[in-house]
Amino acid sequence: MAPRSRIIGCGSYLPERVLTNDELARKLDTSDEWITARTGIRQRHIAAAGELTSDLAYQAARQALESAAIGAEELDLIVLATTTPDNTFPATATKVQALLEVNRGAAFDVQAVCTGFLFALSTADSFIRTGQARTALVLGAETFSRIVDWRDRSTCVIFGDGAGAVVVRAGEEGEGGGQERGILSFHLHSDGRLGDLLFVDGGPSSTQTVGTVKMSGREVFRHAVVNLADVALEALEANGLTIGDVDWLVPHQANKRILESTARKLGLPAERVVVTVDRHANTSAASIPLALEEAVGDGRIRPGHLVLMEAMGAGMTWGAGLVRW
Numbered sequence: 021m022a023p024r025s026r027i028i029g030c031g032s033y034l035p036e037r038v039l040t041n042d043e044l045a046r047k048l049d050t051s052d053e054w055i056t057a058r059t060g061i062r063q064r065h066i067a068a069a070g071e072l073t074s075d076l077a078y079q080a081a082r083q084a085l086e087s088a089a090i091g092a093e094e095l096d097l098i099v100l101a102t103t104t105p106d107n108t109f110p111a112t113a114t115k116v117q118a119l120l121e122v123n124r125g126a127a128f129d130v131q132a133v134c135t136g137f138l139f140a141l142s143t144a145d146s147f148i149r150t151g152q153a154r155t156a157l158v159l160g161a162e163t164f165s166r167i168v169d170w171r172d173r174s175t176c177v178i179f180g181d182g183a184g185a186v187v188v189r190a191g192e193e194g195e196g197g198g199q200e201r202g203i204l205s206f207h208l209h210s211d212g213r214l215g216d217l218l219f220v221d222g223g224p225s226s227t228q229t230v231g232t233v234k235m236s237g238r239e240v241f242r243h244a245v246v247n248l249a250d251v252a253l254e255a256l257e258a259n260g261l262t263i264g265d266v267d268w269l270v271p272h273q274a275n276k277r278i279l280e281s282t283a284r285k286l287g288l289p290a291e292r293v294v295v296t297v298d299r300h301a302n303t304s305a306a307s308i309p310l311a312l313e314e315a316v317g318d319g320r321i322r323p324g325h326l327v328l329m330e331a332m333g334a335g336m337t338w339g340a341g342l343v344r345w
């Protein structure tokens with residue numbers, strides 16, 4: 021069997037500007053109490069005028085490369101998950117490639133909204149396992165603040181901007197002293213019949229405008245809790261593992277109540293869930309790599325730990341991935 025892909029570095033970037041719930045409450049009919057009670061969100065970061073998704077991604081990429089102790093010239097694949105690309109084309113991944121001043125291999129975007137990072141990481145893992153790439157940069161980056169309707173209190177309060185990155189490399193034969201370290205598996209799903217629950221009402225082919233987010237919040241919430249628990253169990257079962265084996269759950273950060281309900285449904289203690297939604301809000305494709313970088317950076321996630329990642333987003337799309345760190 022081909023050696024597993026290993027995550028050898030993490031990086032993240034959050035724009036400087038922090039927007040608090042109280043600030044939002046001065047412009048909208050909402051309150052810090054409502055937002056905190058319903059979502060667990062206290063603040064979000066907002067990109068500066070002129071600061072693009074590729075700029076956020078580039079900062080996260082530099083940190084990830086530094087933590088992996090490799091140069092950008094070693095990359096032979098860049099996969100970037102975003103639903104807020106700089107432009108309709110070219111892919112934002114190619115803009116990051118240019119900012120990194122490299123040109124080896126392939127760079128492209130994937131689009132699975134909040135599940136995007138898992139789709140991107142799974143793609144890179146497949147490239148590595150089949151020998152098409154050896155060292156990949158995988159990014160989740162969003163400027164979601166550009167596609168929310170700032171007059172719609174039911175959506176604009178829950179999103180934020182940010183970027184996260186990981187460097188993934190083909191593992192060496194015999195590495196890890198017999199323990200199977202690296203990416204174990206991914207389990208990805210989509211159901212396009214549920215597209216109307218969460219979408220943007222614009223696009224190059226439909227309206228020739230960018231559009232803004234439309235969401236049936238309660239329905240999305242309901243699907244999230246069911247699908248996230250199911251796909252987490254699917255990932256564990258496929259590897260002969262149980263929830264008791266999981267050291268850390270690193271979920272997409274949509275809503276604290278979704279995180280808590282999923283953990284409860286799985287029987288996972290709250291202390292083993294990495295939570296950033298209070299400070300970052302929902303950064304869509306960026307939320308998992310942002311949370312990973314935080315938990316690896318502060319020493320919670322350590323070598324040998326079993327890390328379960330999971331996400332749910334528009335499409336609908338959902339998925340889970342297991343990594344032996």
Ligand code: UT7
Pocket residue numbers: 049050051054055058059134173174175177178235236237238240241244274275278302332333334
């Ligand atoms: O990555 C996937 C992305 N999306 C999600 O994860 C969204 C999942 N859904 C949710 O997180 C929740 O459904 C929301 C946080 C969006 C909404 O919470 P909820 O408990 O489902 O509230 P609701 O939509 O049922 O609305 C309850 C009330 C309504 O008022 P009435 O009709 O009962 O008078 C809303 O108009 O809360 C009102 N409301 C607000 N009030 C104050 C909605 N947004 C706000 C707000 N501030 N920001």
